[in-house]
Amino acid sequence: MAWVFLIIGGIMEIGWAFGLKFSEGFTNIPVAIPTIILMILSFWSFSKSLTYLPVSTAYAVFTGIGAFGTAFVGMLFFGDPVSVTKVILLLLLISCIVGLKLVSDEPETEKER
Secondary structure (H helix, E strand, O other), rough: OOHHHHHHHHHHHHHOOOOOOHOOOOOOOOHHHHHHHHHHHHHHHHHHOOOOOOOOHHHHHHHHHHHHHHHHHHHOOOOOOOOOOHEEEEEEEHHHHHHHHHHHOOOOOOHHH
């Protein structure tokens, strides 16, 4: 369940990153309010994952999901520049995130802690 919380938190990080851009310095209130809510929920989900996962792995995955997702969505929907190098580096980033999951030393079940 910790990994589910971590992935959900990372996905919400993508949302609040774009919310920061479109809130215009928190002056656009209809965008700022959902952005703040996403921030709170994102960090709450991240903190729930830290109950069972080491902070080093969890933080790397959390920020990696946010970085990958923000770059991907930016290129796909918001006209951010796309290059072969950028795509290769994003694929490398996501492979590192998956690698961290595969090598993490977590208990077999969360109840073992």
